[in-house]
Amino acid sequence: MKRYRTLDYPVDEVRRFLEPGPVVLVSSAWKGQRNVMTLGWHTVLAFTPSLLGTMISSGNHSFELIRRSRQCVINLPTVDLLDTVVGIGNCSGAEVDKFERFGLDTTPAHDVEAPLLAQCPASFECRLHDASQVKRHGLFIWEVVKAHVAKVPKRPRTLHYRGDGQFMLSGAEVSRRRLFKPEML
């Protein structure tokens, strides 16, 4: 699988990649254990600080690694990883080493213990900003503390899950910049 070389990227611009709603791969690490999960339930919450919300069910093996470490990396897979993304979502880290099974290459993150996935063109290191809704809603509110993005492709082709095994692939890009008030951009 292709590996990307990434560069530092402004954390307040991660919306360029996450706001369109792609499936992401969340990597985690805690006390020598690590795991990766497929996630479709996330939203941008703020630019500065750069906040994201993710809904992670306690039924996932990653849940305790994430909750205890208070860290994760949100990685952006592209369409060539479709079967890997589905595979990761259909087995449990309690039973298999997903990194080994799916041949995932990792590189160390800068600010967190969870690894970056080298086969993803964008990875966002996150620290837990607000744990108050974890118990009630499984909702983790993250601050993106460091972002890594490959220069090419400029617009990675992403996967968008509908449930029931069905994915939408990202399509054409269009600009309506000229219709925006400057303060709305």
Place this chain on the structure above:
Amino acid sequence: MKRYRTLDYPVDEVRRFLEPGPVVLVSSAWKGQRNVMTLGWHTVLAFTPSLLGTMISSGNHSFELIRRSRQCVINLPTVDLLDTVVGIGNCSGAEVDKFERFGLDTTPAHDVEAPLLAQCPASFECRLHDASQVKRHGLFIWEVVKAHVAKVPKRPRTLHYRGDGQFMLSGAEVSRRRLFKPEML
């Protein structure tokens, strides 16, 4: 603009339309006032009850209508409404009647005061489920109490915002159903 005839749709399946991350139009009504806003910051939170989270900044004219009424309708616009979606996001209901300015046709909702937008092929009536994070994060947690979806198109072509006036349009649909464990569908 095209008007859709919608049918009742199971509220626990609204993820089919929202989980891929489209821009939505949120309509609201309170004490004779009404408004509509463009929103890109939302996530699915649960199937049963059918819960959604939306981040709505207090700077929006809709904020008080939504907060006080504890209701809204989340409408799904398609690519033919791109310029309307941008227009709605670039003016304020404090200054203009957006329904009039953009020629929006409305129909009454079943369970809430906010109107359905007839030019959208899917509309989801929502009641506020949890207001505890509104003040801190602008995060409204909604229960979808009634869903309306047109039979055609089966997969509406949706708009996905990246910021900076740039939109991704939804592309091809692919199934990987055969790779899923039955309990993961």
